[in-house]
Amino acid sequence: MRVGELSRRTGVPVPTIKYYVREGLLPAGELSSPNQARYDGSHVRRLRLVRALVEVGGLSVAAVRDVLEAVGDPGRPVHEVLGAAHDRIAPRAVGPDDAAREAARRQAAELIARRGWRVEEGNPAVRSLADALAAFNRLGHERFSEAALDAYAGAVERIAAADMAYVARKAAREDLVESVVVGTVLGDAVLTSLRRLAQVDASARAHGRDRPAAGE
Known part of the structure; x- marks a missing residue:
């Protein structure tokens, strides 16, 4: 064509x-x-x-190029390709390197240890989690106690298991690697949308709304 x-x-x-x-x-x-x-x-x-x-997925052209290079490398383990995708989609560090961020780093590390997650200390998602927790704390919204974080962690563990179950169905390496990348990048968009829909529903139920307002 x-x-x-x-x-x-x-x-x-x-x-x-x-x-x-x-x-x-x-x-x-x-x-x-x-x-x-x-x-x-x-x-x-x-x-x-x-x-x-x-x-x-909202990736820049440069980020897409890096991800596609990882996908196209036949000698690169699938786990490393997933790491390359994570590196490119993780938000850059934000906010000052202050007491709030240090406390958030400890909180993130404790969560990972508590859940027994096999995650390297330098994983960009660890930094992103600490940045988000620190930002919450600076704004005075200390909503993420140990119990709250564990509730979130339990939910995403089930999501991650569903992700891996889908990827496991792919036999050819090209399909497998592409599924990992697509599931990581586009799965975030699906998850965010589902969460917002569930929040609208939870709010309506909590406040006695029988039907959504226009535009919801």
Whole structure:
């Protein structure tokens, strides 16, 4: 297929496709003439993956490039690919390195030890958790006691188990690795949306609302 058909099949504008090729996110098509290239089903699949990571997952082009390089490395263990995806989607450090952050770091480390999670100390998600807890505390919202954190941890353990059960169904390495990355990036978007829907429902039940207001 030519680039116009590739655009129609994926919904990605031609200029964007050419940009992704220049940036190394999409392999170049096979030249059929000096000014024409042909694309195949592998380009459709890759383009849909890139679009999902950028538009739904919210990753930058640079982040997508790094993730795709990890996915395409046949010698890289799947666990390391997942780590590469986490590295690129974890928020950067925010706020001062003060007493609140130090206390939050201890709280995060204690949670990990308490749950028996096999997580390296330098994992970016550990830093992100500590940053979030510190921000809560600076604002005077000390909502995450040990019991509250354990309640959240128990819920996400079940979600992680469901994630791994889905990934385990993939036989080919390419499918397996892609499933890990997609599940990590897009799964966050699904989880956030479900949580917000559940909060709307919980609020309605708590305050006696029988039906949602317009726009909810």
